[in-house]
Amino acid sequence: MKAKSASAAGASGHNAKQLAGLAILAFFAAAAFIGPRLAPYPKNDIDFEAWLKPSMKHLLGTDSYGQDVFAQLIYGTHTSFLVGILAGAITTVIGVLVGLTAGFYRKWVSDALMFVVDLLLIIPVMALMIILASFLPSMGLTSIILVIGLLSWLYMARSIRSQTLSERQRGYVEAARVVGMSNAEIMIKEILPNLFPIIAANLVSVTTQAVLAEAGLSFLGIGDPRSVSWGTILALAHSNNAIMYDAWWWIVPPGLAIALFCFGFVLLGNGTLERYRAKRGAQQHFS
Amino acid sequence: MKIQLSYVIRRVAFAIATLFAAIVMNFLLPRLIGGDPAEMIASQTALGSPDVANALRKQFGLDDPSLVHQFGSYIAQLLHGNLGISYFNYPVPVKDVLWNALPWTLGIVLIATLLSYAAGWFIGIKGALKPGSWFDHSALGVSFFINSVPYFWVGIMLILIFAYKLDWFPMGQAIPVEYDSLDSLHKLGSIAYHAVLPIASLALASIATHILVLRNNLIRVLSEDYMVLARAKGLSARRRVFHYGIRNAFLPSFTGFMLSLGHVVGGAITMEIVFSYPGIGMLTYNAILNHDYPLIQGAFLVIAVSIIAVNLLADLIYPLIDPRVNLN
Numbered sequence: 331m332k333a334k335s336a337s338a339a340g341a342s343g344h345n346a347k348q349l350a351g352l353a354i355l356a357f358f359a360a361a362a363f364i365g366p367r368l369a370p371y372p373k374n375d376i377d378f379e380a381w382l383k384p385s386m387k388h389l390l391g392t393d394s395y396g397q398d399v400f401a402q403l404i405y406g407t408h409t410s411f412l413v414g415i416l417a418g419a420i421t422t423v424i425g426v427l428v429g430l431t432a433g434f435y436r437k438w439v440s441d442a443l444m445f446v447v448d449l450l451l452i453i454p455v456m457a458l459m460i461i462l463a464s465f466l467p468s469m470g471l472t473s474i475i476l477v478i479g480l481l482s483w484l485y486m487a488r489s490i491r492s493q494t495l496s497e498r499q500r501g502y503v504e505a506a507r508v509v510g511m512s513n514a515e516i517m518i519k520e521i522l523p524n525l526f527p528i529i530a531a532n533l534v535s536v537t538t539q540a541v542l543a544e545a546g547l548s549f550l551g552i553g554d555p556r557s558v559s560w561g562t563i564l565a566l567a568h569s570n571n572a573i574m575y576d577a578w579w580w581i582v583p584p585g586l587a588i589a590l591f592c593f594g595f596v597l598l599g600n601g602t603l604e605r606y607r608a609k610r611g612a613q614q615h616f617s
Numbered sequence: 618m619k620i621q622l623s624y625v626i627r628r629v630a631f632a633i634a635t636l637f638a639a640i641v642m643n644f645l646l647p648r649l650i651g652g653d654p655a656e657m658i659a660s661q662t663a664l665g666s667p668d669v670a671n672a673l674r675k676q677f678g679l680d681d682p683s684l685v686h687q688f689g690s691y692i693a694q695l696l697h698g699n700l701g702i703s704y705f706n707y708p709v710p711v712k713d714v715l716w717n718a719l720p721w722t723l724g725i726v727l728i729a730t731l732l733s734y735a736a737g738w739f740i741g742i743k744g745a746l747k748p749g750s751w752f753d754h755s756a757l758g759v760s761f762f763i764n765s766v767p768y769f770w771v772g773i774m775l776i777l778i779f780a781y782k783l784d785w786f787p788m789g790q791a792i793p794v795e796y797d798s799l800d801s802l803h804k805l806g807s808i809a810y811h812a813v814l815p816i817a818s819l820a821l822a823s824i825a826t827h828i829l830v831l832r833n834n835l836i837r838v839l840s841e842d843y844m845v846l847a848r849a850k851g852l853s854a855r856r857r858v859f860h861y862g863i864r865n866a867f868l869p870s871f872t873g874f875m876l877s878l879g880h881v882v883g884g885a886i887t888m889e890i891v892f893s894y895p896g897i898g899m900l901t902y903n904a905i906l907n908h909d910y911p912l913i914q915g916a917f918l919v920i921a922v923s924i925i926a927v928n929l930l931a932d933l934i935y936p937l938i939d940p941r942v943n944l945n
Contacts, residue, residue: 448631449638452928456883457920458642464905464913465647538765545767546887552905561767568773568891573781573788581777585770592765 345605351598358591362411365404373405373558384579391579394570399580402558403587409559410591413475413544418537420479421486425536426522426529428483429490434498434517444491451484456546463552471554478543486532493528497521527606534599538592545588560584624936632929639921643914644691648684700918701911705903711915714900719919721791722896725812726885729819730878736820737827742863744828745835753832760825768884772818772891779814786814789893815892822888823881834866841865868939871931879924 366373370389374397382392390399432443462477463469497503498521506516541560547553548561549568567580694701700711744753763771780788787793793807838844839862847857889898897916904912 445634449635452635452879452924453639453642453921454879454883454924456880456886457917460886460901460905461643461646461913461917465910542765542767546769546883549767549769549887549890550902550905564767564770564773568769573773573777576781578777581770581773585766585774588767588770589762589765593761596761596765 345601347597347601348605349601351594351596351601354590354594355598358407358411358594361404361407363408365407369401369404371398371401373401375401381575381577390583391577393566393577393580394572394575395566399563399583402563403560403583405558406560406563406584407587409471409554409557410541410544410561410588412471413478413559414537414541414591417475417479417482417540417544418533420475421482421536421540422529422533424480425483425486425532426490426525428487430494430517430522430525432487433491433494434513434521440491443487447484447487451488455481455484456543459543459547460550460552463547469552469554471557474544474547474554477547478540482536482539482543486536489528489532490525493525494521497524527603530602530606531599534595537595541588541592560588621936625933628929628932632925632932635925635928636922639918639925640692640695641688643918643921644688647910647914648687700915703904703909703912703915705907705909705912711911714912715897715915715919718895718897718900719923721894722882722885722889722898723923725815725819725888725894725896726878726881728812729816729823729885730881732816733820733824733881734827737824738831740824741828741831742835742858745832745839745866746858748832748836756828756832760828763822763825764829766822767887768819768822769887769891771822772815772888775814775818775821776891787811789891791895815888815894818891819881819885819888822884823877826877826880831866835862838862838865871935871938878927882920882924 371377376396378388378392378396378398380392380394380396382388384391388398388400390403393399393402428443428447432440432447458481459477462481463473466473466477502520503516506520511520544553544559545561545564548559549565551565553559553562553565561584563584564581567577567584572580698712700715703709703711703714706714740756744750744756747753776788780786787810791808791811792804793799793811796804796807799807839858844857844861847861852861885896886898886901888894889896890902893899897919901913901916903909904916
């Protein structure tokens, strides 16, 4: 009882979380798409002295190559944003498709799909990404997005499936069947909308995971060598001994950018979920 | 508390199937993507010499037109413990290179997992007993933050603070330069000293999930009907929480614990690079830099096998903790 009233209070607070999350993401979207035009210096511009401390001229100092870290960070936003959104989208589509199918169809379809998912879940995704990425002839932004998007849907498929299993027991599915709806129609028109909160929650975590995976792959040197991302900035900082030069301005900002970006998704997801639960709780209460 | 034989057989069969899947992936992926790995390696290492490419093709068994035959000989090689020769460490077999690196990774991953689990447990329980308190709020906040940053960044930050600024711990490596001249006690001591920061980083980077899972489980369990009954019976709060609550909250988190191991290993790969720690991760990194394909594949296999083995172990322990598992 207590939990229900708490989430209702959260809803009446008019999803401040959602708004805050949206604001953070809008900020990064602006930095990703408008930022490069407003950036103080061109991409990979090496016109400056190396290891300069932060100043008004270089807000976040310069790196060992004499690049302006703040400008690089802005260009990096574009890559990380695209990878997060697009790889997250691919993951979500596959996760929902597999989870919905495995939850809706009983017997062998479900068993076979879940067997495959359980098998793959045990093998560490990072190791799988490494082997895939290192054998690809060349890594561009597209391959990065595909590698991450195609390998990250397992958890999501599992959670979508278990939610589908409980949805298909409900009366509305039976009613739809009586009306004569086909399986595909029931899945897409009836069950899918009810999966929305669980999809939203998963979307948040897969997007976060995609941004982190890109950073990890770039750090390992198997990202796109031509593009700048938050991960490649950190990789360069590490391989050029930024710590030994006490160049915290090269190390701390990319990490915080990743954290803030992911936090925006967490806020948006949690806010959406709370609002949905409160609404749904109220509905059940009155019906 | 007897484990049923059928359960054991099912779990072992599943582990073998997983292992088979990992081996098939390891076999197929390079062959499906790379076009011709032999040509690619020859172009990278021997100016594209066709002789070198042919020799490599022979070594990989790629000259056999039938994929099934290739797979057969690949399995036969594996069964003999042959993972090929490392290019970069030529002519050292991949197996030996991996064997030297494995203990370092296993050591820090296992200790870090146990530590983060214990600490996450403690913090999660404390938060769940007073949800909404400042302790609970800050634990949640820190958890969300840690979950949103890359593993390796946590490591870099700890080095910056505790190795560079405060100079309490070494900045990297697993052993000091003068290692060989030390007596065995000091050798152990120096290994432990060098392992503190890598373990701490890995534990810190993976603690968030444990806190969140345990806290939410315990809050859910505490609101169950049998807890209300326990309260009505007049049982003390201590007994309710420790005897009823934590035991039941622990079960789902045990499975999570095992699944998280894959994450920790993935994190350890980048963490080792940060610390120049001579484990499987560092090895993989160097193998990627040097296009040492047999070594990359070998490292993948070792990681997969270790994770599968630990999962099987957990599956077999689980019914001892939760007898209900045996029923289905």
